[in-house]
Amino acid sequence: MNLFAGELRRVLGRRLVRVLALLAVGAAALAGVLVFVNTEAVPAGELAARRQAAQARVDQCLRGGAAPIDGRPVAGPPAGSPDREEFCRFVTGRVDDSRFRLTSLKGVLQGTTAAGVVAAWLIGASVIGSGWQTRTITTLLTWEPRRVRVLATKAAACVVVAVAFLVLGQALLSAALLPSALLHGATAGADAEWFRSVAGVMLRGALLVSIATAIGFSVAAIGRNTAAALGIGFAYFVIVENVVGGFLEGFRRWLLLGNAIVLVSGEDGGGEVFGRTVTVAAAYLTVVGVGLLAAAAALFKRRDVG
Amino acid sequence: MAAAVIEVAGLRKEYRRLRRPPVVALDGLDLSVPEGGVFGFLGPNGSGKTTTIRCLLALASPTSGDCRVLGVDSQHGLPQVIQRVGSLVETPGLFPAMSGRKNLALLGRIQGIGPATVQRTLERVGLAERADDAVRGYSLGMRQRLGIAVALLKDPQLLVLDEPANGLDPAGIKEVRDLLGALGAEGRTVFVSSHILSEVQQTCDRVAVLARGRCVVAGTVDDVLSSRRSRGLIVKVADLAKGQRALAEAGIAASVADDHLRVDLPPAQAEKVTRALVRKRLYLTELRPEEISLEAVFLELTGEPAEPA
DSSP states (O other), X not given: OHHHHHHHHHHHTOHXXXXXXXXXXXXXXXXXXXXXXXXXXXXXXXXXXXXXXXXXXXXXXHTTOOEEETTEEEOOOOTTOTTHHHHHHHHHOOOOOOOEEGGGHHHHHHHHHHHHHHHHHHHHHHHHHHXXXXXXXXXXXXXXXXXXXXXXXXXXXXXXXXXXXXXXXXXXXXXXXXHHHHHSEEOTTOSHHHHHHHHHHHHHHHHHHHHHHHHHHHHHHHHTSHHHHHHHHHHIIIIIIIIIHHHOGGGGGGSHHHHHHHHHHTOTTOTTSTTOOHHHHHHHHHHHHHHHHHHHHHHHHHSOOO | OOOEEEEEEEEEEEEEETTEEEEEEEEEEEEEEESSEEEEEEOOTTSSHHHHHHHHTTSSOOSEEEEEETTEEHHHHHHHHGGGEEEEOSSOOOOTTSBHHHHHHHHHHHTTOOHHHXXXXXXXXXXXXXXXXXXXXXXXXXXXXXXXXXXXXXXXXXXXXXXXXXXOOHHHHHHHHHHHHHHHHTTOEEEEEESOHHHHHHHOSEEEEXXXXXXXXXXXXXXXXXXXXXXXXXXXXXXXXXXXHHHHHTTOOEEEETTEEEEOSOGGGXXXXXXXXXXXXXXXXXXXXXXXXXXXXXXXXXXXXXXXX
C-alpha cells in the first residue's frame, strides 16, 4: 500500500498530468461558454408557435406547394412519390429550437472518451518511459526488488490516475454545461433510463481508458521508452487500422478501434465490427490490455536493469 | 575473520550482442567481504565493478555463479534483506521535478520511514538547506549527495556504493571520505567502488582489485601494498651520480629519480647502503623506505593507468 501511495503521488506529480488536467479544465470551460452562447431559452408558448408554423409548412409542401429552402421557394417532389412526406418533413419541418437538450450530454460524454483514451495512453507510456530515462526504476528496485510487484503497482497507479482524469473531466464538462441546461435547456427525455445509460457510458469509458493506459504502459515498459509507445501507437493506428483493416475485411474484428467503438457505443453490433457485442468487445480489449501487461511484467522480471 | 556479508563465487556475466560474440563482463569472480569496515572495490573502466554491484542488487542476473548478500542468494532472496541494504548505483536515479526531501520521503514510505529520519539523513549528507528545491536544479555533486542519502535512509547494515564521490569537489570528496569512515566505524559494512585511489587508500580497511572481470588481489590495504612490488629504499646524497657509482661498485642496483636514488633493496638491508656510501666518503642526507601507493599497485596489477580523480 505504501508503494502504491508513493507511485500515485509520483504520477500526480508529473508535469504531463498537470498539463493534461489544465487542458481539460480549459476545454470544459470553453465548451461551457460556447454552448451557453449558442443556445437560448425558448418559452413554451413560442416553441408551440414555431412547431405550428413548421407543421403548416409541411402541410403546404404535401399539398404540392412550394417548399421554402433558405428563403427561396423550391418545388417539392412529384405527387404520389413514396418519399414525399419524408421529403417535406426534412426540408420544411425543422423547428427552430436552439435550447440545450440535456439528453445530448450522453453523446458529448461518449465523445470525451476518445480524448480520455489518448490522455490515458500518454500517461501510461510517459510514467514508465520517464522511469527508464531518469533511472528511477533502478532506485526503486533497490528499495523493492520484487519486480512484478513494482511494475503492477506502477501500472495500477497510472490506471487510477487515468480513470480519475476521465471521470473528473466528464464531471467538469457536465458542470460547465449545467448553466446552459438550467437556463437555456430542455430536460425532456432525461429520465431514469437515460441516467442509467449515461452511467453506462461513463463506466464503459472508464474500462476503455484503463485498457488504453495498460497498453500504453506495457508498450513503453517493453520498449523502455516513451517514444517507443507513442511511435508504435501511431504506426498501429495509421498502418494496421487503416491499411491492413482496409484490405482485410475479416481481420477488422480483431482491431482495437472497431472494438473500442462498439464498447463506447454500448450497442451490440454497432460501430464498424459487424455482429460484435459490447460484452465480447469489452472482453477482447481486456484480454489485449492484460496480455500486454503480463508480457511487459515477464520481460521486466527477466531483463537486466541499468 | 568476521562473517562475510557479501560472498561472490565463480560469478560470470556475459552480455549477448546481436551477430557478435558476447562481451564477458565478469569472468569467474570470487570475492568475500567481511562484516564491518570500509571495503574498497577497485578496477579500471570496464573491469566489471558496476556489473558486480548490479548482480549483488539483483538488477542484473549472472550468467553463472553465486552472489550472496547478508546470507541470502541475492537473485531470489534479496527482498528478505533489502531493508538492511542501502545502495547507490552509478548516478542516482531521482525524480527531477520533485524536491530532494520528497524524493527521499516517497522512497522512505515504502519501508515506513518518517519525515524525522528523512531530515536527519539530509543533514548528514549536508543537503538540509536545499532539501526543498527541485532536484533538477541540483548540481552533480548535490545529486550525488542525495544518492548517498537514499542509500543511508534505511539506516542499513550494509552499504553498497558505486563511485559515491563522482562529481564532488575536493571538499565534498573529503566529506564523503569522512562519512564512509564514520559509517564503517559504526560497525556497518561499506562496500564502495571507486577510481580515486588515494581516497580509497585513506578510507578503506580492505580492498579488492578487479581486472578483466576477475579479482586479482584482495585483502587489507597494507597486505595488498606489501604483497606486490618489493619495497625499495629512497636515498639522498649530495652527488647522485657518484652515489649511484658507489652503490654499483658494492653490487647494489640503484636508479636516479628526480632528486634521489631508488635502491632495489628491502628496508631491512639499509645498512648495506650506508656502508657502501661511507666507504666512498659520501654522506646521506636522507634514507627511508619507499612508499608504495595503491595507484602503483593498481597499475602493476591491472596494467592500466588509474582514472584521473
